[in-house]
Amino acid sequence: MPTKGKGSSIDSLGYLGLVAVILSLTKFFGPNIRAQLRPRAEQAQSFGGGVAIAYIFLTLLPEIDIAHEWLGEHIHLVTLISFLVFYAIELLLIAHIRGTRLGHKLHDHVSTPTTRAFWFHIGIMWVYIWMIVLAMPDDKADSLFFAVFGSLTIALHLVYKDYVLRSHHDEHYQNSGRYLLSIAPIAGLVAHRVFEPTEVVLDVFVAILAGVIPQGVFREELPTVDGVKLPWLFTGAGILPLRVRMTDRKATMIESDLERNA
Numbered sequence: 001m002p003t004k005g006k007g008s009s010i011d012s013l014g015y016l017g018l019v020a021v022i023l024s025l026t027k028f029f030g031p032n033i034r035a036q037l038r039p040r041a042e043q044a045q046s047f048g049g050g051v052a053i054a055y056i057f058l059t060l061l062p063e064i065d066i067a068h069e070w071l072g073e074h075i076h077l078v079t080l081i082s083f084l085v086f087y088a089i090e091l092l093l094i095a096h097i098r099g100t101r102l103g104h105k106l107h108d109h110v111s112t113p114t115t116r117a118f119w120f121h122i123g124i125m126w127v128y129i130w131m132i133v134l135a136m137p138d139d140k141a142d143s144l145f146f147a148v149f150g151s152l153t154i155a156l157h158l159v160y161k162d163y164v165l166r167s168h169h170d171e172h173y174q175n176s177g178r179y180l181l182s183i184a185p186i187a188g189l190v191a192h193r194v195f196e197p198t199e200v201v202l203d204v205f206v207a208i209l210a211g212v213i214p215q216g217v218f219r220e221e222l223p224t225v226d227g228v229k230l231p232w233l234f235t236g237a238g239i240l241p242l243r244v245r246m247t248d249r250k251a252t253m254i255e256s257d258l259e260r261n262a
Contacts, residue, residue: 016136016189022151023129023158023185030162030178037159046229048156049222050236055153056214058240064210067203075207082211086124093121122177125161126184128212133188134197135205153240157213160221 026033037044067075096117132154162178197205223229 016133016192018148019136019151019154020133020185020189022148022155023133024182026155026158027129027162027178027182027184030159033159034162042223042227043229043232045160045221045223045227046232047236048160049217049228050233050238051153051240052157052213052217052221052236054237054240055157056217060206060210060213063206067206070200070203071207075203078204078207079211082208083215084211086212087215089124093117093124118177122180126181129158129181129184130188130191131205131209133185134192135202135209136192149239157217157221161216 064075064079071078223233
């Protein structure tokens with residue numbers, strides 16, 4: 001999930017590197033993280049759902065407004081197409097996996113999805129994570145605390161993607177998939193620094209993510225009616241606005257100091 005900062009004590013390379021490392025460790029140690037969250041799964045999912053909702057409305061959609069200045073109305077078409085394509089791919093994969101399991105069950109075989117479906121699903125997720133890091137704006141984070149917080153927000157989003165992959169590809173994902181996905185953030189960091197994508201390219205990637213992230217959040221990350229814990233959901237949704245407000249306040253103070261010293 002792309003995020004921006006204002007007024008900074010961490011340069012853009014340090015911030016992007018921190019995001020990539022935290023996301024890589026999240027994928028690598030996914031089983032351990034899920035084990036820690038399992039006793040309080042409903043609270044964790046409600047909190048993560050709140051954070052994800054706040055991110056969509058307070059960070060992702062404003063990014064689309066900025067991208068609109070460069071790409072005009074085409075930005076919304078890119079977002080729509082990415083939504084439909086990724087949604088269709090997910091549905092086809094799930095239908096294929098369920099059909100394979102049903103066939104195995106009818107023939108008394110072990111109920112596991114095909115290797116081809118597994119690698120295709122991992123490939124789609126690899127590109128998705130790679131794109132998240134590549135599309136990070138080349139700005140600066142305002143403090144180490146906010147840089148870590150922003151990284152953990154994205155990491156929490158990916159933890160729930162782990163649940164989905166694990167439910168469809170248990171053994172394959174446990175033994176090899178998570179290791180491959182842990183490489184994607186580092187590859188995104190390298191691509192960002194080597195190719196130094198232009199603002200237009202970054203805006204296109206943001207538009208694609210704006211089509212992909214919301215459908216994943218609303219279909220998978222929000223808890224069910226029976227499992228939702230509203231206090232935790234509201235707390236998660238309230239942290240990002242607080243972070244944005246504190247960031248804006250600090251930026252205003254820095255600008256005031258610069259004007260006084262000019």
